[in-house]
Amino acid sequence: MSDGTIFAPEGSGIRPFADTIGWLWRVPVTDSPSGRSVGIGTIEDGVELEALVASRQLAGAAVFGSRPGPDQGRVPGRQRLAGTARFGPGLATQGDFTVLHGPGRAVAESSFGAHALRDGSWLTLGFDPVASWGTLQHFWALRPLADFLAELLQRPMAMLPPLGMVRYDDVPGTAEQQLKGETKSDAHVRRRLRRILGAYRRAGAVINVAVACRALDGDREVPLESIWPGSLEMLREGIAEGYVEQVCHGYLHLDRDRSGPDEIEPREFARLDRPEAHRRIEAALEWGTSILGARPRTFIAPNWGYSSGSLEALGEIGLPAWLPFRFGPLVDGPNARETLVSTVNGIHDLDYAPLAALAAAGLPPYVTIHGGLMDARFDGLRGLRHAGALARLALRRDLVRLPGVPGIRWVGSGELMERLRAHDRVEVAGAEIRSPDGVEVSAHGAPVAAP
Numbered sequence: 001m002s003d004g005t006i007f008a009p010e011g012s013g014i015r016p017f018a019d020t021i022g023w024l025w026r027v028p029v030t031d032s033p034s035g036r037s038v039g040i041g042t043i044e045d046g047v048e049l050e051a052l053v054a055s056r057q058l059a060g061a062a063v064f065g066s067r068p069g070p071d072q073g074r075v076p077g078r079q080r081l082a083g084t085a086r087f088g089p090g091l092a093t094q095g096d097f098t099v100l101h102g103p104g105r106a107v108a109e110s111s112f113g114a115h116a117l118r119d120g121s122w123l124t125l126g127f128d129p130v131a132s133w134g135t136l137q138h139f140w141a142l143r144p145l146a147d148f149l150a151e152l153l154q155r156p157m158a159m160l161p162p163l164g165m166v167r168y169d170d171v172p173g174t175a176e177q178q179l180k181g182e183t184k185s186d187a188h189v190r191r192r193l194r195r196i197l198g199a200y201r202r203a204g205a206v207i208n209v210a211v212a213c214r215a216l217d218g219d220r221e222v223p224l225e226s227i228w229p230g231s232l233e234m235l236r237e238g239i240a241e242g243y244v245e246q247v248c249h250g251y252l253h254l255d256r257d258r259s260g261p262d263e264i265e266p267r268e269f270a271r272l273d274r275p276e277a278h279r280r281i282e283a284a285l286e287w288g289t290s291i292l293g294a295r296p297r298t299f300i301a302p303n304w305g306y307s308s309g310s311l312e313a314l315g316e317i318g319l320p321a322w323l324p325f326r327f328g329p330l331v332d333g334p335n336a337r338e339t340l341v342s343t344v345n346g347i348h349d350l351d352y353a354p355l356a357a358l359a360a361a362g363l364p365p366y367v368t369i370h371g372g373l374m375d376a377r378f379d380g381l382r383g384l385r386h387a388g389a390l391a392r393l394a395l396r397r398d399l400v401r402l403p404g405v406p407g408i409r410w411v412g413s414g415e416l417m418e419r420l421r422a423h424d425r426v427e428v429a430g431a432e433i434r435s436p437d438g439v440e441v442s443a444h445g446a447p448v449a450a451p
């Protein structure tokens with residue numbers, strides 16, 4: 001075990017975030033303070049943390065807050081601003097921001113002002129990490145927090161290497177989309193795939209495709225290749241050459257018992273009992289093996305609808321599933337959690353560098369894309385000011401641009417799942433990182449003498 005810990009006051013709203021960061025950087029989280037702990041908390045915890053730091057019961061403290069207000073003890077005054085914050089070339093994000101006014105050195109700053117202030121053993125960060133997890137606009141916060149913890153705890157933060165994962169969902173089409181009249185022809189999907197897959201092949205990246213194995217022909221369930229044969233052939237080629245990986249996305253992507261003229265229920269696995277889930281997952285794996293040429297290594301249920309029977313069946317089969325993000329360890333039994341919430345709010349125009357900043361801080365962006373654009377993209381681009389970005393995205397979508405982002409290695413879901421599970425067993429003793437099976441770990445912040 002490591003001898004530096006993160007202290008989160010009992011009952012603090014910051015605890016869920018502390019548990020996630022502690023897992024990502026391999027620092028135990030505790031609710032008993034010690035001189036070998038750095039406290040983290042919300043503005044409400046500021047008074048308690050200040051007293052603990054003053055009496056040397058904590059080595060230091062980091063306080064998070066987005067709410068505007070005047071100075072409160074060591075917590076500096078805060079002002080809210082909305083718009084586009086520019087952190088450097090290619091590093092702009094948009095949304096609501098908190099600017100800090102107080103003593104200390106700015107360790108994160110944009111065109112709006114200082115977002116993080118360091119004052120000796122005190123760090124203030126102007127955002128609420130529990131409310132804002134997964135939005136890109138606060139990408140700047142992780143680095144100063146990691147620097148601060150490494151310095152005060154005199155130990156490295158043991159991070160995942162800079163990885164990311166792109167998942168393109170519902171390719172080449174699903175029964176749900178068929179019922180909604182949203183599917184595209186095989187020729188159309190092939191043209192789209194040619195452009196997308198080529199970008200990943202050329203960049204040496206992997207694109208993950210969530211594919212179910214049956215579609216509808218009128219009322220009949222038919223194998224997917226009877227509707228989209230050419231598209232599946234392209235996926236098969238990409239899988240054989242290593243730049244495409246299938247994520248098993250179920251059997252039909254539809255709960256037929258709960259779908260009718262007025263309602264379409266895509267959550268195929270939300271109510272299945274164990275034997276039926278087992279049958280469908282096995283059939284989907286066999287289909288992937290024979291039609292796409294490789295057995296999928298991970299599973300994602302349509303719309304994250306997992307019944308307990310479905311999770312049991314996955315466990316029996318030994319197929320790990322992706323669960324929606326939740327604070328705490330990203331490994332959950334045999335499964336793992338996605339690292340972000342599903343939308344990537346805060347992205348500005350075509351500035352993808354914040355994704356690389358998250359990856360560099362040991363948080364691999366897990367980006368899910370449906371129609372070529374990141375979710376909630378149009379909300380962010382609305383208005384004339386972003387007409388240029390819209391025009392450029394019409395030519396080349398996010399999905400095609402992402403593999404070119406420097407600083408991220410985009411991996412297959414099987415690899416990411418394995419790395420998360422190995423990371424769960426990484427420990428830090430003194431300044432030494434102990435990694436099981438020799439798995440790669442990035443050491444952030446060499447231990448230096450405390451100030």
Ligand SMILES: [Zn+2]
Pocket residue numbers: 169170174210249253302303
């Ligand atoms: Zn889907």
